[in-house]
Amino acid sequence: MTDTNPTAALLIIGNEILSGRTQDKNLNHIALQLNERGIRFMESRVIADIHEDIIEAVNILRARYSYVFTTGGIGPTHDDITTECIAKAFNVEVVEQPDAINRMQSYYDERGQEMTPARRRMACTPKGAVLIDNPITLAPGYRMENVFVMAGIPKIMQAMLESIMPLLEKGQLMHSQEIVANVSESAIASYLSDVQNRYPDTEIGSYPFNNDGRYGVSVVIRTTDKSALAEAAEAVKTLLRQHGDLVG
Amino acid sequence: MTDTNPTAALLIIGNEILSGRTQDKNLNHIALQLNERGIRFMESRVIADIHEDIIEAVNILRARYSYVFTTGGIGPTHDDITTECIAKAFNVEVVEQPDAINRMQSYYDERGQEMTPARRRMACTPKGAVLIDNPITLAPGYRMENVFVMAGIPKIMQAMLESIMPLLEKGQLMHSQEIVANVSESAIASYLSDVQNRYPDTEIGSYPFNNDGRYGVSVVIRTTDKSALAEAAEAVKTLLRQHGDLVG
Numbered sequence: 300m301t302d303t304n305p306t307a308a309l310l311i312i313g314n315e316i317l318s319g320r321t322q323d324k325n326l327n328h329i330a331l332q333l334n335e336r337g338i339r340f341m342e343s344r345v346i347a348d349i350h351e352d353i354i355e356a357v358n359i360l361r362a363r364y365s366y367v368f369t370t371g372g373i374g375p376t377h378d379d380i381t382t383e384c385i386a387k388a389f390n391v392e393v394v395e396q397p398d399a400i401n402r403m404q405s406y407y408d409e410r411g412q413e414m415t416p417a418r419r420r421m422a423c424t425p426k427g428a429v430l431i432d433n434p435i436t437l438a439p440g441y442r443m444e445n446v447f448v449m450a451g452i453p454k455i456m457q458a459m460l461e462s463i464m465p466l467l468e469k470g471q472l473m474h475s476q477e478i479v480a481n482v483s484e485s486a487i488a489s490y491l492s493d494v495q496n497r498y499p500d501t502e503i504g505s506y507p508f509n510n511d512g513r514y515g516v517s518v519v520i521r522t523t524d525k526s527a528l529a530e531a532a533e534a535v536k537t538l539l540r541q542h543g544d545l546v547g
Numbered sequence: 548m549t550d551t552n553p554t555a556a557l558l559i560i561g562n563e564i565l566s567g568r569t570q571d572k573n574l575n576h577i578a579l580q581l582n583e584r585g586i587r588f589m590e591s592r593v594i595a596d597i598h599e600d601i602i603e604a605v606n607i608l609r610a611r612y613s614y615v616f617t618t619g620g621i622g623p624t625h626d627d628i629t630t631e632c633i634a635k636a637f638n639v640e641v642v643e644q645p646d647a648i649n650r651m652q653s654y655y656d657e658r659g660q661e662m663t664p665a666r667r668r669m670a671c672t673p674k675g676a677v678l679i680d681n682p683i684t685l686a687p688g689y690r691m692e693n694v695f696v697m698a699g700i701p702k703i704m705q706a707m708l709e710s711i712m713p714l715l716e717k718g719q720l721m722h723s724q725e726i727v728a729n730v731s732e733s734a735i736a737s738y739l740s741d742v743q744n745r746y747p748d749t750e751i752g753s754y755p756f757n758n759d760g761r762y763g764v765s766v767v768i769r770t771t772d773k774s775a776l777a778e779a780a781e782a783v784k785t786l787l788r789q790h791g792d793l794v795g
Contacts, residue, residue, distance in 0.1 A: 316750055317588045318723070319578030320767060326593070330567030340565045342600075343593040345574070348752075352590070362624075375733040376753035377740035417736030452755070475566070486625040488665030493623035504562055504596075506569075507626035507700070519568060 337470030371451030386425035482543035585718030621698030730791035
């Protein structure tokens with residue numbers, strides 16, 4: 300299978316983000332990792348711990364993008380409903396994974412602790428899922444077709460993602476260059492639009508900023524074509540120099 | 548109009564979030580503000596600067612929730628496409644807003660600067676929109692029915708949100724209590740589930756943490772019913788004390 304333009308979406312399952320209690324720290328990390336592998340990160344959603352909402356979002360996103368990542372909701376408590384929702388989305392049952400059970404059993408045996416039903420729950424996945432190693436705690440993540448189900452705790456999510464990345468199709472790398480100048484964005488807007496039109500294979504983004512009362516603009520050029528990047532960057536620099544000074 | 552359970556969604560329009568260049572800082576602020584007004588924050592999406600994607604998301608979200616907030620894409624440059632997309636979503640044209648034009652005209656006149664087409668663009672909204680004041684820079688946000696279109700720069704977004712909040716229907720306030728203990732989440736999971744079943748009008752969330760190698764769990768109870776909150780909190784405290792010590 301060769302997919303030259305693999306795409307991805309992230310589904311953050313978490314009441315705690317929507318209530319404002321917690322700030323998500325996973326999106327940015329996943330964005331940077333996907334970028335390094337040339338996978339286009341197209342969309343991210345945060346949704347509540349509601350069965351129908353999770354099932355619907357999983358089914359929409361997995362049909363639309365090459366890969367879907369989910370974070371959150373795979374722990375042992377009653378509010379961890381991701382696995383039952385993924386199973387429903389794929390129309391399969393939830394089953395125990397013998398490998399995970401064995402590993403957890405010996406872990407708890409060693410510590411003289413019980414393998415409670417709640418702990419067994421963390422060894423369950425939708426039928427057909429392939430486990431994703433969790434080197435930090437015991438509860439694994441898993442892959443179900445193009446859907447990768449990960450923990451929400453950043454450190455664990457990052458470890459899982461590291462083992463997932465080599466499994467993903469590589470896409471064309473996106474090269475980028477940032478050019479910063481102390482000019483007003485609205486002063487250069489129409490000229491910048493001309494540059495964008497001259498280099499249609501690049502994506503030119505313009506981000507105004509205000510650092511301690513000093514206004515300026517950061518122009519970011521992104522493209523898979525290195526020579527287009529160099530040419531567009533020259534054009535942007537020339538334009539910005541006509542209206543102010545480059546910074547950095 | 549009385550809507551006792553107003554809901555809301557946030558649409559973050561921004562390639563720069565998906566590329567990993569920028570970390571969103573608006574979601575958490577909006578979450579906390581909505582919470583204070585008793586409005587249920589149900590969903591947030593980050594999408595790319597792609598016309599069809601923006602139009603589709605706006606139409607889905609505005610049909611589903613009482614209020615939709617968008618951030619990003621209302622500046623003067625070619626990559627600011629939010630306004631034309633909102634207009635298409637509502638099937639109206641983009642028009643200049645005389646009030647905004649006048650204010651900008653006198654601002655630029657005072658400074659001997661030109662009212663360029665790019666600057667005029669920031670005074671444009673979909674036909675029928677009501678302006679939202681921007682006390683920091685000149686370019687206004689706007690309301691189009693139940694959709695509130697705001698700037699992406701956090702300081703400006705926050706100022707716009709402040710003037711929007713009094714316009715929104717109040718919902719039932721969600722009260723919450725957090726109880727932290729140094730117990731393993733999997734040890735209390737089944738008992739916590741019993742507590743949840745006994746207090747169905749509360750939402751009990753369980754969040755494990757690891758601070759410098761010390762594992763513990765934070766249990767958050769949320770409900771609009773103050774007496775249910777007090778009772779459920781007592782039950783959770785009793786449960787956690789049976790398995791470890793409360794923290795704080």
